[in-house]
Amino acid sequence: xxxxxxxxxxxxxxxxxxxxxxxxxxxxxxxxxxxxxxxxxxxxxxxxxxxxxxxxxxxxxxxxxxxxxxxxxxxxxxxxxxxxxxxxxxxxxxxxxxxxxxxxxxxxxxxxxxxxxxxxxxxxxxxxxxxxxxxxxxxxxxxxxxxxxxxxxxxxxxxxxxxxxxxxxxxxxxxxxxxxxxxxxxxxxxxxxxxxxxxxxxxxxxxxxxxxxx
Amino acid sequence: xxxxxxxxxxxxxxxxxxxxxxxxxxxxxxxxxxxxxxxxxxxxxxxxxxxxxxxxxxxxxxxxxxxxxxxxxxxxxxxxxxxxxxxxxxxxxxxxxxxxxxxxxxxxxxxxxxxxxxxxxxxxxxxxxxxxxxxxxxxxxxxxxxxxxxxxxxxxxxxxxxxxxxxxxxxxxxxxxxxxxxxxxxxxxxxxxxxxxxxxxxxxxxxxxxxxxx
Amino acid sequence: xxxxxxxxxxxxxxxxxxxxxxxxxxxxxxxxxxxxxxxxxxxxxxxxxxxxxxxxxxxxxxxxxxxxxxxxxxxxxxxxxxxxxxxxxxxxxxxxxxxxxxxxxxxxxxxxxxxxxxxxxxxxxxxxxxxxxxxxxxxxxxxxxxxxxxxxxxxxxxxxxxxxxxxxxxxxxxxxxxxxxxxxxxxxxxxxxxxxxxxxxxxxxxxxxxxxxxxxxxxxxxxxxxxxxxxxxxxxxxxxxxxxxxxxxxxxxxxxxxxxxxxxxxxxxxxxxxxxxxx
Numbered sequence: 001x002x003x004x005x006x007x008x009x010x011x012x013x014x015x016x017x018x019x020x021x022x023x024x025x026x027x028x029x030x031x032x033x034x035x036x037x038x039x040x041x042x043x044x045x046x047x048x049x050x051x052x053x054x055x056x057x058x059x060x061x062x063x064x065x066x067x068x069x070x071x072x073x074x075x076x077x078x079x080x081x082x083x084x085x086x087x088x089x090x091x092x093x094x095x096x097x098x099x100x101x102x103x104x105x106x107x108x109x110x111x112x113x114x115x116x117x118x119x120x121x122x123x124x125x126x127x128x129x130x131x132x133x134x135x136x137x138x139x140x141x142x143x144x145x146x147x148x149x150x151x152x153x154x155x156x157x158x159x160x161x162x163x164x165x166x167x168x169x170x171x172x173x174x175x176x177x178x179x180x181x182x183x184x185x186x187x188x189x190x191x192x193x194x195x196x197x198x199x200x201x202x203x204x205x206x207x208x209x210x211x212x213x214x
Numbered sequence: 215x216x217x218x219x220x221x222x223x224x225x226x227x228x229x230x231x232x233x234x235x236x237x238x239x240x241x242x243x244x245x246x247x248x249x250x251x252x253x254x255x256x257x258x259x260x261x262x263x264x265x266x267x268x269x270x271x272x273x274x275x276x277x278x279x280x281x282x283x284x285x286x287x288x289x290x291x292x293x294x295x296x297x298x299x300x301x302x303x304x305x306x307x308x309x310x311x312x313x314x315x316x317x318x319x320x321x322x323x324x325x326x327x328x329x330x331x332x333x334x335x336x337x338x339x340x341x342x343x344x345x346x347x348x349x350x351x352x353x354x355x356x357x358x359x360x361x362x363x364x365x366x367x368x369x370x371x372x373x374x375x376x377x378x379x380x381x382x383x384x385x386x387x388x389x390x391x392x393x394x395x396x397x398x399x400x401x402x403x404x405x406x407x408x409x410x411x412x413x414x415x416x417x418x419x420x421x422x423x424x425x426x427x428x
Numbered sequence: 429x430x431x432x433x434x435x436x437x438x439x440x441x442x443x444x445x446x447x448x449x450x451x452x453x454x455x456x457x458x459x460x461x462x463x464x465x466x467x468x469x470x471x472x473x474x475x476x477x478x479x480x481x482x483x484x485x486x487x488x489x490x491x492x493x494x495x496x497x498x499x500x501x502x503x504x505x506x507x508x509x510x511x512x513x514x515x516x517x518x519x520x521x522x523x524x525x526x527x528x529x530x531x532x533x534x535x536x537x538x539x540x541x542x543x544x545x546x547x548x549x550x551x552x553x554x555x556x557x558x559x560x561x562x563x564x565x566x567x568x569x570x571x572x573x574x575x576x577x578x579x580x581x582x583x584x585x586x587x588x589x590x591x592x593x594x595x596x597x598x599x600x601x602x603x604x605x606x607x608x609x610x611x612x613x614x615x616x617x618x619x620x621x622x623x624x625x626x627x628x629x630x631x632x633x634x635x636x637x638x639x640x641x642x643x644x645x646x647x648x649x650x651x652x653x654x655x656x657x658x659x660x661x662x663x664x665x666x667x668x669x670x671x672x673x674x675x676x677x678x679x680x681x682x683x684x685x686x687x688x689x690x691x692x693x694x695x696x697x698x699x700x701x702x703x704x705x706x707x
Contacts, residue, residue: 011269012267012268012269012284012287013269013287013290014269015268015269015270016269016270016283016284016287016290017269017290019233019269019270019281019283019578019582020270020283020290020291020578020581020582020583020584021578021581022577022578022579022581023577023581033290053222053226054226054229055225055226055227055228055229055230055231055233056229056230056233061571066577067233067577067578068571068575068576068577069230069233069234069575069576070226070230070575071569071574071575073226073227073230074569074573074574074575076227076230076231076247077230077231077234077574077575077576078573078574087566089467090467092562092566093467093558093559093562095562095565096558096559096561096562096565097558099561099565100558100561112554112555112558113467113468113470113471113555114468114469114470114471114513114517114551114555115467115468115469115470115471115513116468116513154571155570155571155572156565156568156570156571157568157569157570157571157575164561164565165561165564165565165568166560166561166564170557170558170561173553173557174550175553175554175557175558230576233576233578233579234576234577234578234579235579235580236579236580237579237580280580281578281580282582283582290584291582291583291584291585292584292585292586292587293584293585293586293587294586294587294588294589295586295587295588295589296588296589296590296591297588297589297590297591298590298591298592298593299590299591299592300592301592301594303602306594306598306599306602307602307603307605307606309594309599309602310599310600310602310603310606311603311606313599313603314603326606326610327606328609328610338592341590341592342590342591342592344592344594369594370594370596370599371596379600381607384600384603384604384607387600389600389601389603389604390604390607390608
């Protein structure tokens with residue numbers, strides 16, 4: 001049907017598909033709609049430039065692409081009346097710990113916060129589809145580990161968890177080292193955190209991409 | 215705050231508002247978001263021109279404005295999916311009876327099967343393009359007769375319905391193992407279609423080509 | 429940023445107002461404890477550390493320990509229920525305090541007081557760091573709040589076609605099954621010609637009256653039966669009848685050789701008695 005499709009036509013197709021969607025689309029999904037051999041990356045690059053100063057921008061989120069309103073117009077579009085997801089302090093803190101430490105167990109979250117995680121906290125984050133179980137860790141008790149979702153990245157405008165603000169500083173300061181979850185760790189005479197050979201990541205359930213942080 | 219807003223900025227705002235809106239917006243609604251004295255109509259005109267040859271167009275519908283996928287790209291939003299379905303037992307049996315007894319009316323199929331044939335059963339066979347109406351019988355009520363199609367022959371690798379194995383061949387092939395042959399012979403029809411003198415084909419509606427069988 | 433976000437940040441950044449440093453108040457008074465406002469002992473320690481007005485790294489752990497122990501003391505004085513977490517921390521801090529105050533003994537097996545203190549500092553710093561990141565994260569422009577996706581997405585409409593597959597085998601099997609069913613359904617059982625046992629007994633009784641001497645069973649059978657099946661049935665029933673008659677004592681039976689003819693003779697007296705009974 002489309003034996004000879006010029007660049008402009010390919011751009012229009014990507015434009016239409018991305019415009020029609022309210023979710024990010026992968027370049028692979030876009031390529032499927034283009035003639036074989038099309039250079040999707042270049043087209044996306046052109047498209048991004050085309051919309052650079054428009055009221056709508058093409059952004060890369062969670063490794064995918066979507067149009068969204070320009071961030072500088074937020075003052076105009078912000079929906080105050082929209083029920084703001086009012087997260088508790090504990091939930092926000094737990095979300096941050098999960099984002100920066102993923103894959104992380106509940107015990108580790110508790111250790112970092114120095115207090116028990118109430119049952120509802122992780123539930124709320126899962127309900128918001130910002131957090132999901134990543135699989136069980138291969139350690140005694142096989143505890144569940146948690147990580148963030150694609151929705152989380154999209155919501156907070158991140159292309160990947162590697163783009164979390166201040167990630168490298170946290171890492172450099174040693175704050176993302178393994179968390180010693182023995183509750184008596186302050187009293188124990190062992191070096192904190194050094195040896196945790198019993199907590200290798202579980203990779204049968206969680207995909208490797210989730211482990212970018214550690 | 216926006217004391218001096220240039221035309222481009224106003225255009226961006228309209229662009230973002232129209233993009234983010236879940237329904238078409240009137241120029242009045244748009245004007246409310248712009249500095250007083252803004253010329254919304256001109257802005258909309260410009261915006262429409264900007265998107266004229268894009269993958270999305272700005273269209274006016276019932277006096278309101280909205281973005282819409284360019285009509286020549288609408289095909290992108292339509293997908294056709296093939297899904298294989300299984301025929302019910304009743305459908306397979308009905309198909310077999312139609313094949314062996316065509317042209318046959320629904321009432322005759324019911325009589326042969328000893329059970330009612332639902333409308334859906336023949337519909338499914340027609341959807342599969344294996345069965346089609348052959349015409350009406352010249353008998354009271356002028357019932358529709360059914361027969362098999364070209365597609366049916368192709369599906370089963372037959373040159374003609376006469377190539378369907380007869381009862382004795384079925385028996386030899388082991389299909390009728392549990393049946394007393396003498397009794398079967400008593401009931402014999404069973405070269406397919408050969409003797410159907412009491413079922414003259416209707417030829418006012420069905421063209422002769424449809425009477426491949428008789 | 430929205431006000432909501434600002435208040436989120438406030439939650440993290442400002443110490444609990446009840447703990448905030450107000451120099452015009454005595455210690456006892458400003459340490460009015462609102463346990464509900466804290467998220468565990470580390471949270472309390474972080475809040476207390478802010479009163480030192482120095483970077484966490486430079487904080488005086490000894491001072492912090494004293495503050496915490498005082499905090500717990502106050503809570504107890506006010507009979508506030510403290511969660512176990514707070515008490516475990518208090519116990520550990522008391523231990524740390526003693527270690528910090530006593531001259532260090534060289535002990536290879538134990539961590540030094542400084543190392544223990546460093547460990548506490550590390551935990552406080554780590555929690556503080558993640559809180560700062562949480563605040564930054566929440567203050568980012570968010571989709572659905574600051575930026576928006578297409579409000580009226582145009583869905584991809586999927587039309588499904590159904591395809592069917594059927595093999596010749598399945599088709600023939602279905603036809604064969606129907607044929608089989610039809611054959612089975614068509615079995616008719618005809619009424620067989622049967623000479624019943626009752627009929628035979630009645631016939632035998634009547635005829636035994638006439639035959640006082642030994643008579644062959646064959647003689648009791650009618651010779652005008654053309655239906656072979658009927659004849660067989662009659663023979664069988666008559667045989668059964670003789671056995672029945674012999675059993676109730678109305679007849680005697682004799683067979684001189686294997687497969688030889690069967691001879692029957694009526695028993696008169698019994699018949700009479702029987703007649704009396706019947707009468």
